[in-house]
Amino acid sequence: MNNKYDVVVVGGGHAGVEAAHAVYRSGLSCALVSFSYETIGQMSCNPAIGGLGKSHLVREVDAMGGIMAQATDMSGIQYRTLNTRKGNSVQALRAQCDRELYKKAIQDTLKLTDIEIIEGEVIDLLSNKESVFGVLLADNTEVRGKKTILTTGTFLNGIMYTGQDKIQGGRVGESAAIPLSRKLYSLNLPMGRLKTGTPARIKMSSLDLGLMEEQKGETPTPWMALSEHPTEHQKQLSCYITRTNKNTHKIIKKNIHLSAMYSGNISGIGPRYCPSIEDKVVRFGGQRQPPNIYRARGHKQRPGIPKRHLNQPAQRQHKKTLYTQLLGMENSSDRGIRLCG
Numbered sequence: 633m634n635n636k637y638d639v640v641v642v643g644g645g646h647a648g649v650e651a652a653h654a655v656y657r658s659g660l661s662c663a664l665v666s667f668s669y670e671t672i673g674q675m676s677c678n679p680a681i682g683g684l685g686k687s688h689l690v691r692e693v694d695a696m697g698g699i700m701a702q703a704t705d706m707s708g709i710q711y712r713t714l715n716t717r718k719g720n721s722v723q724a725l726r727a728q729c730d731r732e733l734y735k736k737a738i739q740d741t742l743k744l745t746d747i748e749i750i751e752g753e754v755i756d757l758l759s760n761k762e763s764v765f766g767v768l769l770a771d772n773t774e775v776r777g778k779k780t781i782l783t784t785g786t787f788l789n790g791i792m793y794t795g796q797d798k799i800q801g802g803r804v805g806e807s808a809a810i811p812l813s814r815k816l817y818s819l820n821l822p823m824g825r826l827k828t829g830t831p832a833r834i835k836m837s838s839l840d841l842g843l844m845e846e847q848k849g850e851t852p853t854p855w856m857a858l859s860e861h862p863t864e865h866q867k868q869l870s871c872y873i874t875r876t877n878k879n880t881h882k883i884i885k886k887n888i889h890l891s892a893m894y895s896g897n898i899s900g901i902g903p904r905y906c907p908s909i910e911d912k913v914v915r916f917g918g919q920r921q922p923p924n925i926y927r928a929r930g931h932k933q934r935p936g937i938p939k940r941h942l943n944q945p946a947q948r949q950h951k952k953t954l955y956t957q958l959l960g961m962e963n964s965s966d967r968g969i970r971l972c973g
């Protein structure tokens with residue numbers, strides 16, 4: 633391993649791979665350090681790219697030679713333009729991706745570059761009074777660079793809540809980056825904390841799709857990338873919609889005190905407020921019936937994800953009871969529902 637690079641990028645998520653690839657395109661040498669090679673390019677949650685407020689960013693990244701839009705087109709399984717009833721300026725393309733194919737597209741793209749990928753945990757910054765000149769890994773390896781970029785996503789001091797349960801972690805099954813968080817706090821930099829939410833994954837086999845409204849993708853199927861894209865799309869899949877009802881609203885209201893959001897457990901609110909089902913019920917008193925949309929996570933890995941509003945960080949049993957009250961999910965058993973992951 634050459635341990636002196638023009639740029640050291642920490643983190644192999646969306647931001648890190650784009651940063652590393654931009655360094656490569658500039659003709660500079662780059663090391664991309666991440667916890668594990670296996671999770672480079674991994675989509676955290678609902679595997680969707682674009683949507684309102686985000687598709688223009690994806691296309692700007694694409695216009696600058698970035699890889700996200702192209703990886704989307706190598707893995708997209710449903711495309712829809714949102715807000716079609718409104719004017720062009722507020723319309724947005726959203727693509728549901730096959731999670732495994734997206735990750736593969738990113739990893740294959742990186743293989744075509746000379747970016748050096750280093751597996752390991754960054755626990756400290758190498759610095760003097762003037763500048764940061766690299767990072768220290770948990771196995772004591774120093775990786776030196778003229779510039780260091782941190783793109784550590786949700787891992788810095790990450791905490792995951794499910795109702796009143798609270799555990800440390802970057803994502804489900806992955807450790808949080810605690811030593812690096814401590815280092816950053818010790819530098820007395822201006823800091824803030826953000827939150828995100830995620831819905832449960834539901835086994836496709838536990839859903840009665842015949843009772844739900846089918847939502848097909850757009851035809852002809854558009855492309856996310858305005859630059860290059862493959863000649864053919866992946867096989868396209870439908871989404872399925874069901875709605876909350878009086879029973880589900882009753883369960884939510886009865887258990888609201890167990891919710892991490894309403895018990896005061898979570899204090900940080902994201903910059904873009906992502907309303908959960910409990911918010912909808914509390915704010916609108918159950919007068920509305922928000923849709924729950926089941927979206928596939930891929931061709932092989934096909935538990936549907938109830939996305940849009942069912943991402944409340946509520947207590948596990950309450951969540952399971954709640955899901956079995958939804959039309960088309962009456963027969964789902966506990967085994968069909970996986971919380972987070």
Ligand SMILES: Cc1cc2nc3c(=O)[nH]c(=O)nc-3n(C[C@H](O)[C@H](O)[C@H](O)COP(=O)(O)OP(=O)(O)OC[C@H]3O[C@@H](n4cnc5c(N)ncnc54)[C@H](O)[C@@H]3O)c2cc1C
Pocket residue numbers: 642643644645646647648665666667668671672674675676677678752753754755783784785786787788802803809812828829830
């Ligand atoms: C459960 C969950 C649900 C989410 N839902 C959504 C959603 O629906 N929509 C949405 O837009 N966003 C969602 N997000 C936010 C999501 O994290 C971001 O959209 C996106 O993944 C951020 O990309 P990133 O590159 O900044 O970070 P990440 O994708 O989080 O990548 C960070 C990378 O840094 C690495 N890393 C971190 N610390 C270290 C260290 N010390 N040493 C070495 N490597 C390190 C990690 O291994 C990882 O590869 C969700 C996040 C989570 C956890």
